[in-house]
Amino acid sequence: MTSATRPYQSYVYAYPHKTAYRPLAAHHAGRPLLRDLWAAERKDALSLYLHIPFCEVRCGFCNLFTRIGAPDELTTRYLDALDRQASAVRDALGDDGPVRFSAAAFGGGTPTFLTAGELERLCDIAEKRMGADLRSVPLSVETSPSTATADRLAVLADRGTTRISIGVQSFVDAEARAAVRPQHRSEVEAALGRIRDARIPVLNIDLIYGIDGQTEKTWRTSLDAALAWRPEELYLYPLYVRPLTGLGRQGTAAGTADGPDAAWDEQRLRLYRAGREHLLGQGYEQVSMRMFRRADAPHAGPDDYACQTDGMIGLGCGARSYTSSLHYSFDYAVEMREIRGIIDGFTATEDFSRAEVGRYVDGDEARRRHVLQSLLQAGGLRSEEYRERFGSDPRADFTDELDLVAGRGWLDTSAPPGLLRLSPEGLAHSDALGPELFSPAVRAAMAAYEQK
Structure with missing residues (x-):
């Protein structure tokens, strides 16, 4: 980690990253049976994630596993496959214990790309196939301004949704266009009104800073427009220009897929700091670099990164599952043609009894993951919890890495003994710090991944 470290390298929302996954058929043991993976x-206290890979449009910054539209009853075929997968996974979990x-x-x-009737079926798959009681556990659902319709929201509220997250990105129409996100503020405001009318306990609004042409004044306009709805949560995301995305193909004035320039880095840092200070002054608490929660808001869903813990069951062709030793999913792509092919393959699959693509997580990687995910939270890493889980001390296991973080001034020197916590400047540089904690093996696998 040098003094020239760029503040925006990558958003670490899971470790190891999916580009480090490989086909498990090539592993010496071949594709493992889910029954064997989950036996011990x-x-x-499992987490359940259902992935719906459809959107009405694809934003210029998006590199998520999703396709535009669903012709020829594709959503029906997808839900059919999801139903088959859920049955296979529930069988693999067995009945030896609770x-x-x-x-x-x-x-x-966008899950709310589905119709109201299809959302009912999605909830039925979670409840009747998997056995999840959606009305008694936190249930978070993502939506968009154009799909947050009253009938869909009524289904979600009735089935127990406790948190709705809407991707707004900007309340300034010109900025939305610059991010290749066709929407008008009036449509966004109407959608937020419908969400509040549905009385779902927690509203989260996603905003993006670093858009071409964005200023502190226009950023404040979006922040205040969001705050007018008193959202329980706000996520502030830096804009990234990634390969194979709309912005990555066309390039922007701020940066290209080959790398940003220093002025863009400075713009994003400036806007982040302005946004952070404004939200703290409006009664919000910082949970991570991205996540801010209203101080009086209920906790109605997992915190940032909490959904990446072991014991995750992911259903759908873009979902990940996590056991204590293996993270697995299906193939990953960003380019639309490749995504369509993977979705079509998923809908035609009859046998979901084995893991297809993934990465084994050994002892060192599990330790590294725990450090990374804890340290990137404002609450920090508690050495006692680490010792209880791994039988060692994080400072001993990661001396070089933590010394480098401290040397950058990114550790809070006022933290009590036994707590490793980032300073405000450390939180601001989370997207530089996170990648520095990747293991050499994961770095090599990610570098060797062929973009598609």
Whole structure:
């Protein structure tokens, strides 16, 4: 980690990153049976994630696993496959001990791309196939301004949704266009009104800073427009220009897929700091670099990164599952043609009894993951919890890495003994710090990944 470290390298929302996954058929043991993978795992507090890989449009910054539209009853075929997968996964979990879910989430893509009737079926798959009681556990659902319709929201509220997250990105129409996100503020405001009318306990609004042409004044306009709705949560995301995305193909004035320039880095840092100070002054608490929660808001869903813990069951072709030793999913792509092919393959699959693509997580990687995910939270890393889990001390296991973080001034020197916590400047540089904690093996696998 040098003094020239760029503040925006990558958003670490999971470790190891999916580009480090490989086909498990090539592993010496071949594709493992889910039944064997989950046999020795705790199953009394699982998390459930259902992935819907469809959107009405694809934003210029988006590199998520999603496609535009769903022709020829594709959503029906997809839900059919999801139903088959859920049955296979529930069978693999067995009945030797209690199988319980403590949290659930629908993500994408845009889950509310589905019709109200299809959302009912999605909830039925979670409840009747998997056994998740959606009305008694936190349930988070992602939506968009154009799909947050009254009938869909009524279904979600009735089925127990406790948190709705809407991607707004900007309340300034010109900025939305610059991010290749066709929307008008009036449509966004109408959608927020419908969400509040549905009385779902927690509203989260996503905003993006670093858009071409964005200023502190226009950024404040978006922040204040969001704050007018008193959202329980706000996520502030820096804009990234990634390969194979709309902005990556066309390039922007701020940067290209080959790398940003210093002025853009400075713009994003300036806007981040302005946004952070404004939200703290409006009664919000910082949970991570991105996540801010209203101080008086209920906790109705997992915190940032909490959904990346072991014991995650992911259903759908873009979902990940996590056991204590293996993270697995299906193939990953960004380019639309490749995504369409993977979705079509998923809908034609009959046998979901084995893991297809993934990465084994050994002892060192599990330790590294715990450090990374804890340290990137404002609450920090508690050495006692680390010792209870791994039988060692994080400072001893990661001396060089933590010394480098401290040397950059990114550790809070006022933290009490036994707590490793980032300073405000450290939180601001989370997207530089996170990648520095990747293992050499994961770095090599990510570098060797062929973009598609």
